[in-house]
Structures are given as C-alpha cells and as structure tokens.
Amino acid sequence: MPDGPPDPGRIWTAALVVIGDEILSGRTHDKNIAQVASWLGVQGIRLAEVRIVPDVEDAIIEAVNALRARNDYLFTTGGIGPTHDDITVDAVARALGVDVEINPRARAILESYYATRGGLNEGRLRMARAPAGSELIENRMSGAPGLKIGNVFLMAGVPHITAGMLHALTGTLEGGLPLxxxxxxxxxxxxxxxxxxxxxxxxxxxxxxxxxxxxxxxxxxxxxxxxxxxxxxxxxxxxxxxxxxxxxxxxxxxxxx
Amino acid sequence: MPDGPPDPGRIWTAALVVIGDEILSGRTHDKNIAQVASWLGVQGIRLAEVRIVPDVEDAIIEAVNALRARNDYLFTTGGIGPTHDDITVDAVARALGVDVEINPRARAILESYYATRGGLNEGRLRMARAPAGSELIENRMSGAPGLKIGNVFLMAGVPHITAGMLHALTGTLEGGLPLxxxxxxxxxxxxxxxxxxxxxxxxxxxxxxxxxxxxxxxxxxxxxxxxxxxxxxxxxxxxxxxxxxxxxxxxxxxxxx
Structure with a gap:
C-alpha cells in the first residue's frame, strides 16, 4: 500500500508475457490470457498488453524488461517446470540483474510434496530455483510454487495451476476502480x-x-x-x-x- | 521470389499483432493466434512472436514497427471493420509513414457486396480505406478485403473471416523448410x-x-x-x-x- 493519499482516478495496469514454443507453433491454444485478464479486471487492474515469446532467453528478457518498466505489475506464464525448456527463472533473473539461488522455502515445499512421490531429484530441485529475493506464490495443485520478485509474478503455464496461483494472489495486489x-x-x-x-x-x-x-x-x-x-x-x-x-x-x- | 540462389537452411519468420480491447478485457478468447500459427507452419514460416495490443494508435504503431523490422512478415488481426474502434488502417499507415486513401478496387468490391444489402454508407466506406500502396486480400465471407502493404498483412478479427483471408494467401508467401x-x-x-x-x-x-x-x-x-x-x-x-x-x-x- 502506498504512503501518499490515494488517487481514486488512477488506472493500474498489468502486462502478461506468455512463454512457450507450444503456443507459437499452434500446438496449444492459450487459455491463460483470458483467465489472467478476467482476474485482473476484478482486482481493478487493467491488462494493457500481452506478448507471447518463444523459449529463448533473450526474447523473454526483452519482453520482461520492456513491460515491467511501464506497468504496475508484470505476470509471466510458462517455463517454470522441471525440464530443460523451462528457462523463465534464469531469464527473469538476468533481466533483473540478480542471481539465481535455491529458495530454501521452495525446497522444503518440494521435499514435502515429493516425499510420497519418489523424492526430490535433480529435475524436481530445479523448481526450487528462484531469482534472489523472490517470495513464493502458493501452488495448491502440484507443489512447485510461483514466484514474486519486485512487480514481477512468475506463474505456471498449465491453466488449472495458474488458476490456483491467481486465487492465492487474490486481494493482495493494489488496484483502482474496476472497469x-x-x-x-x-x-x-x-x-x-x-x-x-x-x-x-x-x-x-x-x-x-x-x-x-x-x-x-x-x-x-x-x-x-x-x-x-x-x-x-x-x-x-x-x-x-x-x-x-x-x-x-x-x-x-x-x-x- | 528472390533473385539470389536459394538458401535451403534459411528460417523465415513472421510476427502477429492481435489488436483489440476485447481480448485484453478477457471478454473474447482469441482464436486467431493458433490458426495463424498453424497456417504459417504449413507455409514453412515460423511464428516468432505475438503481441496483443489495445485499440490505441500508439500501441499499434509501436508493435507494428518493432516486429515488421525483424521478421520476414508481419500479420495483424482485428480493427479493420466499419466502426470508430477500427483504427488499424490509420495506425499502420502512420507506422509506415504513408497516407490513408480510398482504395478504388476495395470500394468497387464493397459497392457490389452492399448493392443488395442497403448500399454503401459512411461506415461501410471506411472499409475501403487503405494505406497508400496497399494490395487487397480477398475476403470471400463478408466483402471487405484484407490489405497487404510491403511485408505487412492486415486481416480481420472475426476468426472465420481471418481463415478465409489466410486461405486466399496460401502458397503466395515464400517460406523455408516446414518445421x-x-x-x-x-x-x-x-x-x-x-x-x-x-x-x-x-x-x-x-x-x-x-x-x-x-x-x-x-x-x-x-x-x-x-x-x-x-x-x-x-x-x-x-x-x-x-x-x-x-x-x-x-x-x-x-x-x-
């Protein structure tokens, strides 16, 4: 919450970066844009722009840095899973000029989640990696949390997991009058x-x-x-x-x- | 077709700018991204980036100029209808630094199409406006044509009309090896x-x-x-x-x- 007097006419904006070759190839029909847009509307935040970029670090960095600077909030979906094509954490860390570290709370969550599912391995431990200074966004569906750093929110690409993360964020972001x-x-x-x-x-x-x-x-x-x-x-x-x-x-x- | 010897390894890329407040508000689920992506794939052209922008001239201009410069082709969907929120033609003309003119062939097509549908009026005549130097893309569904100027292709926002325009373009764009x-x-x-x-x-x-x-x-x-x-x-x-x-x-x- 800001210290100054509130401006009831202020328009709060967000941008969304959708990360994934599967959307650009036409294989997968995106379902996150509409659900993020609708959710933002209820929070009194306007979705001002969306970019869909491939699983390429420089493309992610360019989009993240252009859009986080000119919006109150920036959301990303996709690329935070356990496999080699999940490069969102590294790209955002580079965009923000911070290191990637193993987040101890994320690691604890994953250890607990995978205790009855075969245990942590190298791929699963990747999902505890975070830009230094991140907070976690709860993932009630599948363990691995989303991440918040500054005004940037990293969320899952699988729509029902994204939905759970949005639910966890409901009411925590300052917005203006709903449209x-x-x-x-x-x-x-x-x-x-x-x-x-x-x-x-x-x-x-x-x-x-x-x-x-x-x-x-x-x-x-x-x-x-x-x-x-x-x-x-x-x-x-x-x-x-x-x-x-x-x-x-x-x-x-x-x-x- | 190019004059020089073909480069079989060359990757041809396209970008897509989706224009419309209705997508950013969550009201409408976009259906054009996946169909454009799939169609491009068959032409041997890779969809490299998508941006979704509001019905705001400066936002359209920024996206068009950024993406047409670094891709072989740039497609837009939306904003070429008869109403006040259809500003794609004006925005693209400004982006390209050319005037907007009434295209005589587009006007003739609309006169013929609306001859049995109440005739041309001011709103319908808007759909004959084009950046100077444009060629037409056939619209077999509803009269008003799409437009091609340089490497920029302006298409409708209504998905089945877009599909018809893509069909009209099939085989006319040079591409590389299909992915x-x-x-x-x-x-x-x-x-x-x-x-x-x-x-x-x-x-x-x-x-x-x-x-x-x-x-x-x-x-x-x-x-x-x-x-x-x-x-x-x-x-x-x-x-x-x-x-x-x-x-x-x-x-x-x-x-x-």
Whole structure:
C-alpha cells in the first residue's frame, strides 16, 4: 500500500508475457490470457498488453524488461517446470540483474510434496530455483510454487495451476476502480450503426464502446459493449446506444445476443 | 521470389499483432493466434512472436514497427471493420509513414457486396480505406478485403473471416523448410525425465524437445514433442527419447496421450 493519499482516478495496469514454443507453433491454444485478464479486471487492474515469446532467453528478457518498466505489475506464464525448456527463472533473473539461488522455502515445499512421490531429484530441485529475493506464490495443485520478485509474478503455464496461483494472489495486489462493462445485442449490421456508436462514445467522457459483429442463423448482428469505471457515465452512454438502435426500429437484447 | 540462389537452411519468420480491447478485457478468447500459427507452419514460416495490443494508435504503431523490422512478415488481426474502434488502417499507415486513401478496387468490391444489402454508407466506406500502396486480400465471407502493404498483412478479427483471408494467401508467401514435429505420450512425471530430454536434445543438433505435462484420470503424464526441419534428425532424436522412456519400464504412446 502506498504512503501518499490515494488517487481514486488512477488506472493500474498489468502486462502478461506468455512463454512457450507450444503456443507459437499452434500446438496449444492459450487459455491463460483470458483467465489472467478476467482476474485482473476484478482486482481493478487493467491488462494493457500481452506478448507471447518463444523459449529463448533473450526474447523473454526483452519482453520482461520492456513491460515491467511501464506497468504496475508484470505476470509471466510458462517455463517454470522441471525440464530443460523451462528457462523463465534464469531469464527473469538476468533481466533483473540478480542471481539465481535455491529458495530454501521452495525446497522444503518440494521435499514435502515429493516425499510420497519418489523424492526430490535433480529435475524436481530445479523448481526450487528462484531469482534472489523472490517470495513464493502458493501452488495448491502440484507443489512447485510461483514466484514474486519486485512487480514481477512468475506463474505456471498449465491453466488449472495458474488458476490456483491467481486465487492465492487474490486481494493482495493494489488496484483502482474496476472497469465496469455492460453489453447489449442487436440484429443489425455494425456498418449501419458506426455513426451512432462514434457519437455516443464522444458524448460520454471516460466510456469506451466496443462493437463485436457476428453472422448467425443466416443474418448479421452485433454485440455492443460499453466500458467505464464510472457507473453513471456507463449507464448514460448505454442508454444513448439503446435509444439510437430503437430509433432505427431495432429490438435490443440486454446482455447481448 | 528472390533473385539470389536459394538458401535451403534459411528460417523465415513472421510476427502477429492481435489488436483489440476485447481480448485484453478477457471478454473474447482469441482464436486467431493458433490458426495463424498453424497456417504459417504449413507455409514453412515460423511464428516468432505475438503481441496483443489495445485499440490505441500508439500501441499499434509501436508493435507494428518493432516486429515488421525483424521478421520476414508481419500479420495483424482485428480493427479493420466499419466502426470508430477500427483504427488499424490509420495506425499502420502512420507506422509506415504513408497516407490513408480510398482504395478504388476495395470500394468497387464493397459497392457490389452492399448493392443488395442497403448500399454503401459512411461506415461501410471506411472499409475501403487503405494505406497508400496497399494490395487487397480477398475476403470471400463478408466483402471487405484484407490489405497487404510491403511485408505487412492486415486481416480481420472475426476468426472465420481471418481463415478465409489466410486461405486466399496460401502458397503466395515464400517460406523455408516446414518445421516437422512428432509427439509421443507417456504416463510419467516430467520431473523424472528432465535429464533424458536434455541429453536427447543436446545429442541431436537442430532438434527442440518440448515437454507438456498433464494430470488426468488421477495420475500424471506428459506428451513430448520433437521439432526439427530435418526429418532424419527428428527421427533419431525421437528414437532416443522413446528408448530412454522404455528403459525406465514405461509404455510409450505414439502420437501422444
């Protein structure tokens, strides 16, 4: 928590670096971006940028250093397991200019976890390695903890393990006002309502309108999402959008189609 | 096609910039990364990096300029529709230092497409705007074309429209040898085989081994993917991995579990 007076209008941002050849090859469909984004939203933190990089140390270092400097928080997913392609800890340590050490608490957790699973070996001990000065993020699923150092949070790549780590972090990160959003749907071509949307957004400061077209059941429609940290402004902007659609003789579906 | 003698060992790379607040808010699960990655693989082009940026002109410009300079090709998805939040054309034109113009061929396509759909209006005409010097990428789904300028390819955000644009580009981009891959699965903790994998990768130049653990039916397993552009090296490396797993008394499932 900061010492100064709080700024209720401050926007807190985070970035995410997804590490793994398996995403870039198309083998694995990423599931962490959406879950990290949604979780951050609830914490009042905006996901400002995502980069997906291969299992290459220089690529990880470049992304980590670019994004940690210009965001309040930086998260990584992937590359903290026991095998040779898990190089996130080494890359982040180099990015931060600190050594890699065996974290005694992480080692104790792994010793306990593997006591009934064949014991620690060299590969498993790799998961106790951490940039010097790291704190641990609890992993209730599979023993090996995530790591926090400065504003950088290293998490697992396997989505249900990542989910557990996010749960362990819930409520521990300072954020701002959550970004609220409301959606309505309409069977209308978005190209017919471009003016309406532009005007509504311009007339309501602090609101963003997103337009998401679809083609379904043989006809075109779109969902419109209004986002703002100010509930009053959001409601007024949404009301303008709905009134404009109804003035065109269209039926508007609350919550979206 | 290049004038000089071909270099069969050359690795061709591409980057992808995904543009859209809806991905960063967690509202929409991206489907384009995996389909672009898979399509590139077939063209013999490696997806080297992905960035997801918001609907903010400066963010798009930064990503486009960083990635087009260091890759053979740069693809973007999203932000080329008719509404106010579709700013990709303007951002890319600024990144490239060229003007935005109404492309006559794109305009003709849209006039024809909308002839039976209510005609062109201001929003729809936006989709004929292009960075000066662009060529068109056919959109067989919904009229409005994608754009190619230099090594930059602007595509739709709606996945089935993107798929059609990729199809239109198939076979038109020069690439290198496709990256081959083979997968095997095994009911083994990846932490037991870290040494085996590291050694196999080291003994077979040009091969990468990925290890993808899972927890299923109450027990742990992993799939192992060997990738190489050299079929012989790949087969030899895979054979070492399989032999190593079998020497541990494990059954290996070809193709993965």
């Amino acid at each position: 609220l959003s409301e959606q309505v749907g309409c069977w209308v071509a978005e190209s017919e309502v471009a003016d309406l949307l532009r005007t509504a957004e311009k007339n309501h400061a602090g609101c963003q309108i997103g337009s998401y077209p679809f083609f379904r059941e043989g006809r075109v429609g779109a969902n419109f999402v209004v986002r703002s940290t100010d509930a009053g402004a959001l409601a007024a902007c949404l009301s303008d959008v709905v009134a404009g659609l109804e003035a065109m003789g269209r039926e508007v579906t609350p919550g979206g189609i | 081959l891959s083979e997968q095997v699965g095994c009911w083994v903790a990846e932490s037991e085989v870290a040494d085996l994998l590291r050694t196999a990768e080291k003994n077979h130049a040009g091969c990468q081994i990925g290890s993808y653990p899972f927890f299923r039916e109450g027990r742990v397993g992993a799939n192992f993917v060997v990738r190489s552009t050299d079929a012989g090296a790949l087969a030899a490396c895979l054979s070492d991995v399989v032999a190593g797993l079998e020497a541990m008394g494990r059954e290996v499932t070809p193709g993965g579990i």
